[in-house]
Amino acid sequence: MKTVKEVSELTGISVRTLHYYDEIGLFKPTEVNEAGYRLYDDKAIDKLGQILVFKELDIPLADIKHIMENPGLDSSSVLAKQRKMLCLKKQRIERIIAGIDEMLKGDNMDFKVFDETELQDMFSDMLENMTESQQQIFIDQYGSAENWKKHLLESASDEKVQKNYAKLVEWYGDKDAVKKSMKSAPKSDVFASYQKRMGDIQQRIADMKGTDVNSFEVRQLVGEYDFVAKQLYQLEDSKAFLLDMAKGYQENEELAKGIDLVYGNGAAKYIGEAIEGFYLRG
Incomplete structure (x- = not known):
């Protein structure tokens, strides 16, 4: 049996992350001894290895949990969806690299995106x-x-x-x-309904202000926000969009004032940090 510290040293996963995986039910210890220490056997270590493989593929923790809890589940559909997401990211990176190459050559970039x-x-x-x-x-x-x-x-x-x-x-x-x-954008009445739902979620996130943005409750709210954003804006992957929005909430003073006016003082900064925590510290 290995302690959480030993598992951390073996896998390179921080103790805090292992505690978080336990909290959300993704990776629980084999047992907890009388002193309250988490202990893991070899079978648990193997399971963690599977989790890390899925995480390396950028599969969201919620999807990994679903796969691990349902061993009979055909994971090929999940992998196919993730492959599509990674291909989109690859295309985005290739466009960025091409743009940098043009700038390094001293050429003027062509900003005519749509004819x-x-x-x-x-x-x-x-x-x-x-x-x-x-x-x-x-x-x-x-x-x-x-x-x-x-x-x-x-x-x-x-x-x-x-x-x-x-x-x-x-x-x-x-x-x-x-x-x-x-x-294929939602009709105006459906769009308004989604907008209201996003506003409600933002308010619920703002109401958590003072709570660690990496807590399960906050991450769950941001996960819901991510889902609704995909429906509202017809996005395959809303990560880039929401991270840009989070950056604006924290760096654009006028935008932050408007958000704080609606959701309470300090809401913009907290919502921005919660979104960044969801995507960048998962």
């Missing part, structure tokens, strides 16, 4: 998913739907706007995924 035809199609898809009252707000502002579209197409050539489009491509994995999300 005019693509933007027109995206505008049509966006319009289709809006209610008449929502459309009317923009029609009143620009005089007509055609003027509104013209304004969007003209402003799209701005370098800053194209950088925002590039960020969208980074979040979604590729241009086709962005266009698909526009086409």
Whole structure:
């Protein structure tokens, strides 16, 4: 039997992480002695090895727990889904490397992410998913739907706007995924329902302020937030998007003030730290 410290030294997993795995029921000790020390036998060590293999593949802890608790489960579907996620990440990294290469060569980066035809199609898809009252707000502002579209197409050539489009491509994995999300976006009433749910979760996270962001309760809330964000924004993987949002909550003073006004003083910083803890310290 090995102590938690010995298991930590053997596997390179911190004692704190092993305690957390015990807390969430992912990896429990074989027994706890009278002095309260966690002890692990060889069978438990083998199980931890399986967990670490899945974790190396970036599979979320909740999915690993489900696999470990259901030995008869066909894990091929989970692995296939994870393979798809890793391929998207690979594409994103390749795009970043290509951009760096261009910068190192001293070339001007081409910020024209979407051409005019693509933007027109995206505008049509966006319009289709809006209610008449929502459309009317923009029609009143620009005089007509055609003027509104013209304004969007003209402003799209701005370098800053194209950088925002590039960020969208980074979040979604590729241009086709962005266009698909526009086409299959939830209708306005469903979208509003998801937005309300996300707001409710943010409030529940803010209410935990003062609690360790790595606690099971906070991580569970962020996990729920991750799930709803995927539904709301039609994302295969919401990690990049939510980490950017978390960064904004902590570094953008105006944004933080707005969040604190809604969810309470210090909410933006705490929510940002909770999201980062979920993805970066899991």
